[in-house]
Amino acid sequence: SMGSFYNHEAKRDRVLLLNKKELKKLLTKGEEKGFTIIPLALFISERGFAKLKIGLAQGKKTFDKRETLKERDVKVEMDRAMKR
Template sequence: MSKAFNKVKVVADNRRATYDYSIEERFEAGIVLQGTEVKALRKSEGSIKESYATVEDGEAWLINSHIPEYSHGNRLNHETRRPRKLLLHQREINKMMGAVQRQGMTLVPMSIYFNGEGKAKLELALAKGKKVHDKRQAIKDRDWKRDQARILRDRG
């Protein structure tokens, strides 16, 4: 179901998202960054744990992502938590906007990475929030798979 993106170097990963949300569809988006932000990301600094994405006026934005200031930056260094514009096709933005408004879905950033061409990309997912019983079932399934692997490994 999910597309395989060309992730050469993953900078930030939102591992909690797959636990809190059921992922419906994934998109690859470019990010509008300043020079010092790219340098900080190349040093594998950055976090998208508390971040989310919105669609406003036909444009997609990444809100509350943290990219720390570049250590060798001068007075032209960037703000750490500024809103960053996402580069997507208009039909993708329309699809996301419709799903968020009609179906109550959420835009969740999954990871920031550099692709094969050296460009920073964001993996963005359309997701539905899981209920408590869904989370419990996910824990049971994960534990059973771990036990299953242990049993098969012991039997040889």
């Protein structure tokens, strides 16, 4: 049943508008190790409706992480050298 302005459940679960196949694929991938479901963008209309764009992200491999850390260290060193 519908509630009025004063007695609605603000934190209730909402319906996810996906096909059954899409939802099943998203849930199985989300439960796999190394995959994460993340929000990409949130759109709120003038009428108060919200639309959330979600994505499936795969974590970095260890060699990618090391490479990223090296690049960050080099950038920090260059910034320090430029300030001198």
